[in-house]
Amino acid sequence: MTATGATWRNWARTEAVRPLRVERPADAGAVQRAVRAAAASGLRVKPVGSGHSFTGIAVAPDVQLDLADLSGVIDADAATGRVTLGAGTPLHRLPGLLEPHGLALANMGDIDRQTVSGAISTGTHGTGLGFGGLATQVVGATLVTGTGELLRVDERERPDLLPAVRLGLGALGVLVDVTLQLVPRFVLHAVERPEPLDEVLAAWDDRVRDADHVEFYWFPHTDTALTKTNTRLPGDAPRHPLGRVSRWIDDELLANGVYRGICALGRVAPSVTPFFARQVERLTGDRDFTDRSPAVFTTHRSVRFAEMEYALPLEAVPAAFGQVRALIERRGWRISFPIEVRAAASDDVWLSTAYGRETGYIAVHRYFREDPREYFGAVEAIMRAHDGRPHWGKLHSLDADALRGAYPRFDDFLRVRDELDPDRRFANPYLDRVLGA
DSSP states (O other), X not given: OEEOSOOEXXXXXXXXXXXXXXXXXXXXXXXXXXXXXXXXXXXXXXXXXXXXXXXXXXXXXXXXXXXXXXXXXXXXXXXXXXXXXXXXXXXXXXXXXXXXXXXXXXXXXXXXXXXXXXXXXXXXXXXXXXXXXXXXGEEEEEEEOTTSOEEEEESSSSGGGHHHHTTOTTOSOEEEEEEEEOEEOEEEEEEEEEEEHHHHHHTHHHHXXXXXXXXXXXXXXXXXXXXXXXXXXXXXSOOBOXXXXXXXXXXXXXXXXXHHHHHXXXXXXXXXXXXXXXXXXXXXXXEEEEEEHHHHHOOOOOXXXXXXXXXXXXXXXXXXXXXXXXXXXXXXXXXXXXXXXXXXXXXXXXXXXXXTSOEEEEEEXXXXXXXXXXXXXXXXXXXXXXXXXXXXXXXXXXXXXXXXXXXXXXXXXXXXXXXXXXXXXXXXXXXXXXXXX
């Protein structure tokens, strides 16, 4: 299917583009034809998922490929835990798709609106020092290269490319399917509670090593961390999920409805932000429940925002966080959105933000109607001073020269790009900046 004329915008409204044309391929052959047709016309091609990246990584100035029809389970082997999915499969559909096979993702982020291909291509991750990002669960993929060839990459076919293809930024080809290594379905016991921020920071290393999954949120202008600790249990463990009314009050009425109003009011009257931050602090936290992993890992977010997230050496998190906290106080900024702190295992994916080191993440946000540049720029300087690496799908200012120093295998990735997309068929302005034109 081909369409023209519509303006595409990402979820956060930080990017917009009007492609020359939009195509919706129904299978791998249609993707190949689209890439070859674009090449014949000297046009660039970009696949797009749900538009949940804050950067311009999915912006398609020429030909946009909507992969919604490349969706669902293609093959599943419950014995090995391996499942092949269409690249356009939304993460929020996975619980239903995997239910018949008794399988689940080993770890998830807190948002599940992304497609499988978009999530792995941008380095989406959750929290838990024993677990890597979603890309670490990739054991194979099929993609269409810049010359229109169909290429399979896994442990048997071109395994040398797997560390690059697992997290390819959309720069190596159009993913048409992805094979994931899953785990048996499991249950999580979640404990969410407010705790003194200074105590949480002082015990940071012990906390992330002693629990399966730990994260915390801090609302600027308060002294409290809202901690979330998840403990893994067998799939047949008793479940005590949140009631529908309780979940609606916490996750929809407070976290989205009331909070949207607070953000809007804070934009026109910044002086009220500290007061409302303290009210949110009092109204949230103190939950204890047990449910299937996707229902615990993910939350529904309808308040739009812009986000920047940096990956730091794990041990640098308390000091860097303290500097951000002091920065906000020193500048007198009124920040309505919380700062989120997580952790992840070291991995060997070339462009993973956790490549070669145990990693802590600090994410800062601003309401989408506010200008984030001053805040994000000042925080970015702190993160870079601590050897930080920016999340590929979230806002940052770094270019290829700066990123080359942060990633030991950066030039190896570029050599794979030269092989798979020699004519830069999948380039766009964002990739020109972060990988070099």
